[in-house]
Amino acid sequence: MSELDDTIHRVTQRVIENSRASRAAYLDLMKREGDRKPEHKDIACSNLAHAFAGALEDQQAMKNKRGPNIGIVTAYNDMLSAHQPYGRYPDRMKIYAREVGATAQVAGGTPAMCDGVTQGEDGMELSLFSRDIIALSTGVALSHQMYDGIACLGICDKIVPGLLMGALRFGHLPTVFVPSGPMPSGISNKQKQETRQKYAAGEIGRDALLESELGSYHSPGTCTFYGTANSNQMMMEMMGLHIPSAAFVQPGTKLRQSLDRAAVHRIAELSGTTERTLAQVVDEKAIVNAVIGLLATGGSTNHAIHIPAMARAAGIVIDWNDMAELSSVVPLLARVYPNGSGDVNQFHAAGGMAYVIRELLDAGLAHRDILTVSEGGMDAYTAEPVLDGDDLGWSPIGETRDDTMLRAVGEAFQPDGGMKLVTGNLGRACFKSSAVSRERWTVQAPCRVFQTQADVVAAFKAGELDKDVVVVVRFQGPRANGMPELHALTPSLAVLQDRGHKVALVTDGRMSGASGKVPAAIHCTPEAKGGGPLSLLQDGDVIRLCAETGELSTTADLSERTPAPDPEVAWGVGRELFRMMQTHADGAERGASAMLASAGL
Known part of the structure; x- marks a missing residue:
């Protein structure tokens, strides 16, 4: 067992120092919220009658306050395969709660859109800001102040970050995230x-x-590639917000139901205490652990935006410099598609998160001393769940069962975490080098400038991109059009690359949790809207993108150029309803949130 790595210690201390004032203000708010939280018996009888009216067989228990009441915030819908299993969860969770003298109510629902359905379509422009809507919906659900603990049901891309951002404003309560698992x-x-x-x-x-x-x-369950949804589940493990090793157990299995039951029992056990509230569990070290897990497993680039946003909701400040410095010392321990050939089921079978966490902790590459929802702390997350008849237990993880996709620290796939910060006269951006062959880490070529994905695809089909080229897709930032994912471009750009051309993508938009083999500088900030550097580029300007040196620059003289005009405001598919969020959103590195910016967080 090693002492904590010096770089991880240094970055953590910097995060703590940069967060000192905002974290103190957050914890003070949570103390005041906890102190003033009305006991059910102190709420007016008419208010209580409204709250209990639909409780049916739990009505008497709630009236007599015989045990804690758990608020379930659910992102169920049956259009998302990952969320379809949640349809029956509330009924089962109420039974599990009664087993330990507690009650449970669905406090409220949140929207849950599928980026897989909207990928490349106009609806994708609502995707990122749906995270703020989810956080606000979570706030509405919990505003009734009828709950002693929180169960969050959500898995996919913006949903887990949104649930956590909203729940953190009720951080005086214990909270457990309950996944439903990946499809076969x-x-x-x-x-x-x-x-x-x-x-x-x-x-x-x-x-x-x-x-x-x-x-x-x-079939029902999370998509099996290692995208944003499954990266969410990894982070919940690294932050101690799951029942240990619950992330990747498939839906509909006896083990899955046993883990769900354990989650409800644990929330009931923690309710009414002040030892493991959400505000205490999600501290600076937990946020750093989330970043470390992302780097060690080659997780989704979307979390370069989500982690700063989630952290801000807890009064914590972390930026891309911190993440890049952590990446320099955290080795890549997993290769899961799109960074490898196997999927999350094979990753879990090889040892999964229990193996990753054990390796990181033993090498001093993650914080062991954080509070978790489990009594056993982070060490509890180094064991895998097993059933002995009907009894749930955990068995210490052994060695990797497949070293083509999961390896020890001493035999890592690469010595760093593969999340690079690239900077220069075109701004700051993220480059996921773990998904790209090293010989493609540097691309220098003339650029072609586009303002829509459709224009890129049209140029590809017309043969105009059949050469060395840096494809620039601008006016895709949060203030321009909501920062959609541009993953639909990947097949076309990959074809060009396979033809032997040097190809790269540079954009102020996002790619995807499935970002793959084409080198890409994404989340460019400042964004093009409002005069950012990308708005000054012209076709033929030579761009250099290099993950080795951390460079994103052009040889063109931009000083005398006039920014390209902002694109016309788009209407349709509800996009006009999100105009307020685009107007007030802050930059990608701060989390691209209108809600947090407007709240002054």
Whole structure:
């Protein structure tokens, strides 16, 4: 067992110092909220009658306050495969609560959109700001002040960050996140990727593509690639907000139900105490652990935005400099598609999060001394759940069961975490080097400038990009159009790369948790809208993108240029309803949140 790595200690202390005033203000608010939280017996009888009226068989227990009342905030809908299992969770959770003398109510629901459905479509422009809506919905759900603990039901991209951001404003209460698990594995990810590229190249038709996609996304549960949804579950483990090793157990299994039951029992046990409230669990060290887990597993680039936003909701300040410095010492321990060939089910079978956490803790590469919802602290997360008949227990993790996708610290796939900060006269951006072959870490080529994904695809089909090229897609930032993911460009750019061209993407938009083999500088800030550097580029300007040196620059003289005009405001698919959020959003590095910016957080 090693002492904490010096760099991780130094970055953590910097985060603590930079957060000193805002964290103190947050904790003071949580103390005041805890002190003034009305006991059920002190709420007016008419108010209580409204709260108890729909409780049916729990009504007498709630009236007599015979035990804690758990508020369930659910992101259920049956359009998201990952959230479809949540439909029956509340009924089961109420039974689990009664087993330990508690009650449970659905406090409220939040929206939950699927980025997989909206990818490349106009609706994707609502995606990032749905995180703020989810946080606000969580606040509305919990504002009734009828609850002694919180159960958050959510998995996918913006949903877990939004739930956590909202729940943190009720951080005087204990909170457990309850996942539902990944769907069983379908066709291989390599086969899926090859089919997508064949379609982009015009070699197969839409029917063949649809059959391939249906073979991949085929049943209830989280998509099995290691994107933002599964990275969310990893982070909840690294921060101690799950029952240990609950992240990747499939839905509909006896083990899954046993873990769900344990989660409800644990919330009931913690309710009424002040030892492991959400505000205490999510501290500076827990946030640093989340970053470390992201780096060690090659997780989603979306969390370069979500982690700063979640941290701010807890009064904690962390930025891309901190994340890049952590990346320099955290080795890559996992290769899960799109960074490898296996999916999250194979990752879990190889040892999964229990193995990763054990390796990080023993090497001094993560904080062991954080509070978690588990009594056993972070050490409890180094064991995997097992059933002995009906009894749930945990068994210490052994060695990796598949070293092609999961390795020890001493045999890591690469010595760093592969999340690079690139800077220069084009601003600051993120580069996920863990997903890109090292020989492609540097691209220098003339650029082609676009303002929509559709224009890029049209140019590709017309053969205009069949050369060394840096594709710039601008006016995709939070204030311009809500910062959509541009993952739909990946197949076309990958085809160009496979033809032998040097290709890169530079954008103030996002890519995806499935960001893959094409080098990309994403989340560029300042964004193009309002005169950011990308707005000054012209076709043919030479751009250099280098993950080795951390460079994002152009040789063009931008000093005398006039910014390109902002694009026209888009209407349709509800986008106009989100105009207020675009107007008030802050930059990507701060989390791209209108809600937090407007609240002065």
